[in-house]
Amino acid sequence: MNGHGRSGGRPTLEEVAARAGVGRGTVSRVINGSSKVSEQTKAAVEAAVTELGYVPNRAARALAANRNDAIALVIPEPEARFFAEPYFSEVVRGVGAALAETDIQLVLTLAGSDRERRRLAHYLSGHRVDGVLLVSVHAGDPLPELLVELGIPTVISGRRSAAETLPCVDSDNLEGAAEAVRHLLDRGRRTIATITGPLDVYGARCRLDGYRQALAAAGRPVDERLVAVADFTEEGGRRAMRELLERSPALDAVFASSDVMAAGARLELRAAGRRIPHDVALVGFDDSVVARHMDPPLTSVRQPIEEMGRTMARMLLERVSGGRGSATGTGGGPSVVLQNRLVVRESS
């Protein structure tokens, strides 16, 4: 095509500038949509860009501007759970939607094992992303602190405690659980058990509190033998259900803190010869695909997960770009709580 120098290579800013008959700075301004450029020059530059098929070199941009145009979605779970739990797919979708309009890349990071966690920490300390979305954080997790130390803007989903310092998006777990229990009471159930998530997850604890409060509000005593702690897995739900049946054979309803655990519970109930909902009513949490496909279809508390993902991403973007001007950094910020909704199906 052309003689010397570059030839095969992709066009650079400088070449676009030459073509448009302007300076490098001007092209950069046009590309970044910023400040004052006359309509005329702008048009000329844009023409040159299309003619040459110019695409900015991301590495150069990152180096010069000291940013990465990338954020990480960190999911501290093993791969298996990531795919098994539809929760994550919705988060990813929401985050993706919020990012679609921007030129920001999403880096998905699973870190289930300790080894992977270390790799991740190393990766993050390389400052290769401008911000981090942290999903499903357990209580003792050192990751959030690390991020604060590194000064990387972070938004987490699900506060770690009542006094969360990081900006955070949550659903109203307590009220959602309470609604589920009220629904069971309304249906005339008398002995309502619950299967909780791991209690070092704040959200799981809130759901348990919702269960307790709803019972208390209805003037029912809370029998601790009706509470079984599990771990959000199907197998855990199964084990918990077995325990519950042993301890309180007379139960006639179960509120599980996740659909997947409800699926486990269902298997165990069926094995024990209990019919759903005739003998035992079952309610889950998440309203995931699992819920709709269960037999019978599962009543479940629907979290606006996708919206949560979208909100998180938007909050993070604001901090990332806001942080450049103001000195906001990682500092504590607003928290958003979204409402849940009970979806009633045949299992209750």
Place this chain on the structure above:
Amino acid sequence: MNGHGRSGGRPTLEEVAARAGVGRGTVSRVINGSSKVSEQTKAAVEAAVTELGYVPNRAARALAANRNDAIALVIPEPEARFFAEPYFSEVVRGVGAALAETDIQLVLTLAGSDRERRRLAHYLSGHRVDGVLLVSVHAGDPLPELLVELGIPTVISGRRSAAETLPCVDSDNLEGAAEAVRHLLDRGRRTIATITGPLDVYGARCRLDGYRQALAAAGRPVDERLVAVADFTEEGGRRAMRELLERSPALDAVFASSDVMAAGARLELRAAGRRIPHDVALVGFDDSVVARHMDPPLTSVRQPIEEMGRTMARMLLERVSGGRGSATGTGGGPSVVLQNRLVVRESS
């Protein structure tokens, strides 16, 4: 905090060099594990690196070396299918495993809609990845050609036709399907229908061929009314099953080209009052989680999907780094075909 200059910043190569009392070049050599550096200097540099907590700046490296240390896994499917179809999770796992040892980042790209495809094409022409893994390519897809044009090393999974030009990893679809059908014949089934994937997917066509060949080999005529084309979705499988039942009410076995379609078929069979496997035997393909959790558990052809992912990644890495030395580029390369295995469960 500070007015100008570095101070707050992360350590640079130069600082490490100063600390170790060597030159920039030497540090670079140590970091990249390359060529001749005396043991002594090497140790000094490594000490400086740990003391300073040095982590290379990836953007600078990418800019200078003209590479990205990132490859893309492109999945031309909408998000919903990506999560619904366990196939992809296994691919991701395999690819992840192969990349775990390297310092190469995996960029996951879903491109279901046309709009997303265009974004992807634009992204790729920005040369932001060193190579591309292409999964589930349809016949008329322009993406592979684009990649060849851009000179980006590519490995695809599932050849597009018998005469695939790109390096490619495949499972033996034909033989897998044939084995499934032989198994049904062995069980004494006489009227075996099949639900295929979209026939512009070469692998789907191979499975259909396997079905035909197995029947032919057993001296059975192939009745075209026993073949229904679907699209790898549950709903598609359902529709296909309905068709089949209408056209050939006497069928006593179904081979579905994917587990998800088999799940759809099962719903429809059940709705029609056919018992599985008593009235109709059912076999799927993929041996995904769905298969194990179905009621009754589904006999299925197990593809070594994770291994396929691993193999693809390894092939790509070889081309990416090999391509730097030799002039290999994107050119045609070896293709690998892995064996499948029938997993027999209660549905047949």
Place this chain on the structure above:
DNA sequence: ACACAGTGTGGGAGCGCTCCCACAGTAGTC
């Protein structure tokens, strides 16, 4: 006439690295 604030614009400096050329040192050869 002068100063003075605006608006566009060009281009230098520099981001942190890799590449590679030049050169010192050491060792082997005539």
Place this chain on the structure above:
DNA sequence: GACTACTGTGGGAGCGCTCCCACACTGTGT
């Protein structure tokens, strides 16, 4: 003792951007 042939090493030159300062030019007010 001067030659070549290494092996390590230092550091210049860029990679393609963004940032920002300097410099036209235009106006407006005195």
